[in-house]
Amino acid sequence: MRTKAWYVVLLVVLHGLVAHALVHPTPPVNVILVGWDGAQRGHVMEALGQGELPNLQRLIAKGNLIRINIEGVTDTKAGWSQILTGYYPEVTGVYSNSEFQPVPVGMSIFERLEAHFGPKRFVTAAVIGKKYHCGDDRAPFKIPIDPNDPNEPNQPGDDKGGGVRIVVEDGVTYKVFPGAPYYHMSQVADVWEYGLILDSMVGTRALALLDTYRYQPFFFFVHFASVDSNGHLHGENSQQYNDALISNDQWTGRIMDKIERLGLANKTLIYVTADHGFDENRQSHSFAPYVFLATNDMKIWRDGRRQDVAPTILEAFGLNTAMMEPPLNGISLTKPDNRPFVPITKDRRPNAGQ
Numbered sequence: 201m202r203t204k205a206w207y208v209v210l211l212v213v214l215h216g217l218v219a220h221a222l223v224h225p226t227p228p229v230n231v232i233l234v235g236w237d238g239a240q241r242g243h244v245m246e247a248l249g250q251g252e253l254p255n256l257q258r259l260i261a262k263g264n265l266i267r268i269n270i271e272g273v274t275d276t277k278a279g280w281s282q283i284l285t286g287y288y289p290e291v292t293g294v295y296s297n298s299e300f301q302p303v304p305v306g307m308s309i310f311e312r313l314e315a316h317f318g319p320k321r322f323v324t325a326a327v328i329g330k331k332y333h334c335g336d337d338r339a340p341f342k343i344p345i346d347p348n349d350p351n352e353p354n355q356p357g358d359d360k361g362g363g364v365r366i367v368v369e370d371g372v373t374y375k376v377f378p379g380a381p382y383y384h385m386s387q388v389a390d391v392w393e394y395g396l397i398l399d400s401m402v403g404t405r406a407l408a409l410l411d412t413y414r415y416q417p418f419f420f421f422v423h424f425a426s427v428d429s430n431g432h433l434h435g436e437n438s439q440q441y442n443d444a445l446i447s448n449d450q451w452t453g454r455i456m457d458k459i460e461r462l463g464l465a466n467k468t469l470i471y472v473t474a475d476h477g478f479d480e481n482r483q484s485h486s487f488a489p490y491v492f493l494a495t496n497d498m499k500i501w502r503d504g505r506r507q508d509v510a511p512t513i514l515e516a517f518g519l520n521t522a523m524m525e526p527p528l529n530g531i532s533l534t535k536p537d538n539r540p541f542v543p544i545t546k547d548r549r550p551n552a553g554q
Contacts, residue, residue: 229467231513232420232455233283235311237276237334238428240436240477241267241490247445251275255453259470267503268473270530274477276333276428279475281381282533284421286510286521287532294381297333301378302340308385309510313419316519323418325391327405329425334475335394337386340379347373362526399426399444403451407458414462418511422455424448427474431485436478469496469516473509493497499534508533 236244247253272278272289273296281287281294285307293301306312310324326333344417345366365376375402386392393411396402408424427445452472472495477488493500493509497516504512507530511521515532531537 204523207511211328221340228469228516229417230419230464230469231516232422232459232468232470233509233513234452234470235280235283235334235421235423236427236471236474237423237425237476238476238485239445239448239474240431240432240480240488241492242443243436243478243479244445247442247464252442252446253449255449255456256472256494258453259456259472259496261496262335263462263494263496263498264500266493266500267492268508270476270491270506272506274476274485274488276330276475280334280423282506283473283475284310284382284385286507286528287526288529290353291526291529292371292381293431298474299502300381302383303385305384309419309421309513310385310389312514312519312524313517314427316517317417318460319388321417323391323413323416324420325387325390325413325418326386326393326407326421326423327391327396327402327410328394329396329399329402329422330428331395331397334425335382335386335392336380336425337392337394338377338378338380339383339384342367342374342376345373345375356468363388379464385394394423397425399424399447399451403454406451406455407445410458410462410464414464415532419517424451431478432483435481435483437481441478469497469513471513473504482548487528491552493533494522497534502533502537504533504537505530508537522547 244253248257256345271284271553275296277294277299277300281292281303285292285303290296292303292307294303306315312321321426326335365378367374367376393405394403400420402424406420409420416526426447427441430440432443456470459465471493472493473493476485477490478485479488493504500512509530511528511530512533514521515534521528521532
C-alpha cells in the first residue's frame with residue numbers, strides 16, 4: 201500500500217510539473233532573426249505554392265506564417281530600425297533612407313538583451329549583407345567644406361540626401377553626417393559585421409558564429425540582401441528576384457540544419473521577415489507595405505506590423521516589455537491587437553510635406 205501511495209503522489213507531482221511547464225514555458229536559449237530584405241509577400245506566397253522555398257515551408261510547419269503590414273516608409277532604414285527596436289520613427293528619429301539619426305541609446309533588441317542578461321552571459325551578433333542602409337555603424341561626424349566649391353552643397357538646405365546636412369557654425373560651413381541608425385546598437389553587440397553583400401558570405405559567416413557560440417545563449421541577426429538588390433536591378437517579377445528568394449531559402453535551411461546538428465533545435469526560435477516588399481512588377485518599393493513573418497514559434501498566432509517583431513523576441517526571452525521606457529509601440533505577436541491599422545507610406549514627421 202505504501203508503494204502504491206508513493207506512486208500516486210509521484211503521478212500527481214509529475215502532472216503538476218507538466219501543467220506548470222505548459223502554462224509557464226521555459227524561455228528559449230537562443231533566437232535568430234533572419235532578414236530577407238525586400239521580400240514581397242505575394243511573391244513569397246507564390247514561390248511557397250510552387251515548392252520553391254522548402255526550408256521556409258519546413259520552418260512554418262513547426263510554427264506559423266503570418267502577414268506583416270507596414271506602417272511608415274517602405275524602405276530599409278525605416279524598416280530594420282522599426283523591426284530591431286519596436287518603435288515608430290517618431291521615437292527613433294529614423295524616418296527613411298534619407299532622414300535618419302542614430303537610434304537613441306538602449307532601444308534596440310541587442311542593447312536590451314545585453315542589459316538584461318549581462319554582456320558576459322549572453323551573446324549578440326549581427327551579420328549583414330548590405331553596406332549602407334542596413335548595418336552601417338558610423339558615428340556622427342562633421343567636416344568643414346569650402347563654400348565656394350561648386351562641387352559641394354554650400355548652403356543650409358542644399359542637402360544631397362543620405363542624411364547629410366549643411367550647417368554654418370561660427371562662420372564655418374560644415375557637412376554634417378548625423379550618424380547611422382545602427383551606431384549605438386553596434387557598439388554593444390559582440391559581433392557586428394556588415395557589407396558582406398553575397399548571400400554566401402553572410403550565410404557562411406553565420407554558420408561559423410554558430411560554431412563559435414554554440415555553448416552560450418545568443419541573439420543573432422542574419423541579413424540577406426540579394427532579394428532587394430535583384431529587385432532593384434531586374435524587377436520584382438524577374439527570374440533573378442525569384443532566384444534570390446530561393447538563395448535566401450537555401451541559406452536559411454543551412455542555418456536550420458546547423459542548429460539541428462549542434463543539438464540546439466529545441467532551444468532556438470527562428471523568425472524570418474522582411475523590412476519592406478516590392479512594387480508589383482517594378483524595380484522600386486515606394487509603396488510596398490506587404491511582407492510576412494515565418495517562424496517555428498508555435499505561440500505566434502496573429503498578423504502584425506514591423507514594430508511587433510522586437511517585443512515578440514524580447515518577451516520570448518522572458519523580458520517584461522510593459523515596463524520598458526519609452527513604452528514600446530509594438531505588441532508581441534503572441535498577444536491580441538486591437539489597434540487600427542493605416543498603411544502610412546510617407547514621411548511621418550509632424551507637418552511633413554506641408
